[in-house]
Every structure is written in C-alpha cells, then in structure tokens.
Amino acid sequence: MHLHRYEKIWIIFGTGALLAFLIILGIGAFYQGSQPPSCMVTIDPQNVQAHEAFKEENLGLNQVGENEYVVNILASAFNYDLGKDENGAPVKTIRIPAGAKVTFQATTSDVIHGFELAGTNVNMMLEPGYISEYETTMDNPGTYTLICNEYCGTGHHLMYATVEVYE
Ligand code: CUA
The missing domain is CATH 2.60.40.420 (Cupredoxins -  blue copper proteins)
Incomplete structure (x- = not known):
C-alpha cells in the first residue's frame, strides 16, 4: 500500500498529539496525589x-x-x-x-x-x-x-x- 508523504506526516502528527494528550492527562490526574476538593x-x-x-x-x-x-x-x-x-x-x-x-x-x-x-x-x-x-x-x-x-x-x-x- 502506498501512503502519500503528507498522509504519513499527518498520521504521525495525529498519533503523537493523542499520546501527548493522554500522557499529560494521566500524569495531571494523579500529580502530587491530587484528589477531589473538600476531601483533605x-x-x-x-x-x-x-x-x-x-x-x-x-x-x-x-x-x-x-x-x-x-x-x-x-x-x-x-x-x-x-x-x-x-x-x-x-x-x-x-x-x-x-x-x-x-x-x-x-x-x-x-x-x-x-x-x-x-x-x-x-x-x-x-x-x-x-x-x-x-x-x-x-x-x-x-x-x-x-x-x-x-x-x-x-x-x-x-x-x-x-x-x-x-x-
Ligand atoms: Cu445514593 Cu447513597
């Protein structure tokens, strides 16, 4: 199967952006033991x-x-x-x-x-x-x-x- 060069670039960019987002979300959710407010x-x-x-x-x-x-x-x-x-x-x-x-x-x-x-x-x-x-x-x-x-x-x-x- 032949992929156009721009197609490849966008697939890599899209996958990379998704991974970066999930990593930031995953770390952010548990960063420094964060928990819901009022439950200290x-x-x-x-x-x-x-x-x-x-x-x-x-x-x-x-x-x-x-x-x-x-x-x-x-x-x-x-x-x-x-x-x-x-x-x-x-x-x-x-x-x-x-x-x-x-x-x-x-x-x-x-x-x-x-x-x-x-x-x-x-x-x-x-x-x-x-x-x-x-x-x-x-x-x-x-x-x-x-x-x-x-x-x-x-x-x-x-x-x-x-x-x-x-x-
Ligand atoms: Cu619903 Cu307790």
Whole structure:
C-alpha cells in the first residue's frame, strides 16, 4: 500500500498529539496525589468509629460555640446516620437556629454517596477513606432535605434526612 508523504506526516502528527494528550492527562490526574476538593482528611472506612467525629455518641448535631455547630454524619447504603435520640430512636432531623455557623462533617463506611442539602449551596461527594467538610451559615429558616445525589445501589432513592432551620 502506498501512503502519500503528507498522509504519513499527518498520521504521525495525529498519533503523537493523542499520546501527548493522554500522557499529560494521566500524569495531571494523579500529580502530587491530587484528589477531589473538600476531601483533605483521610479516615479508615473499615473503622470509622476510630475517628472522634464518627463515634456513635458524637454523630448528629454538636454545639461547639455560642452560635456554632458541627454536624457529624456517617453515610452508608442506604442511610445517613445522625445518631440516636434520648429514646434510642435514629435521628432523622437536625434542628439548627437561623444564622448559626454550621460545619457539616461527613464520611461513608461503604461506597460513594452524595451529600446535597437541596435549596442550599451545600453539596459534597462522600468517598470511602475521606472526610468531607462543608462550612456554611444557615440564614434562611425552612426545612431542607438532605439527599444522596450519587447513585449508590437499589436503595439510593431512600437515602435522605432533614435539616430544619428555625427562627
Ligand atoms: Cu447513597 Cu445514593
């Protein structure tokens, strides 16, 4: 088969450009251990209880200052664990006063889950092995639904909790 000289040049140029692109992309994706933002802290997904924030008694709402809260959430298929109430029943609603500074601190003990507080800017991905954190001020009173926006299995649509911001 006879290839025209220009054809050869362009085949070599095209293949070379593709290779250069893939190499840059491949190195860039993992350069200096880069990882998704907000997942700066690592955790053992097999033993999340070893971390202070995800011990059973520290899950859910914690007041840490006069108008400052930390909410620890352990996601797993297909639930957001917010701790237990005084009767031992699982907490499904977090109540926060309007204007409070809130830090959502979450992780997952199994697969990737989403963490979206519908109607707010709170939106994170929860990945096994990382703690995701989102700091915000809840100014607008209302009822917000926490939903999983990463498909995680057959019960994906059952994964939710509620955050109530009251005046
Ligand atoms: Cu968890 Cu979808």
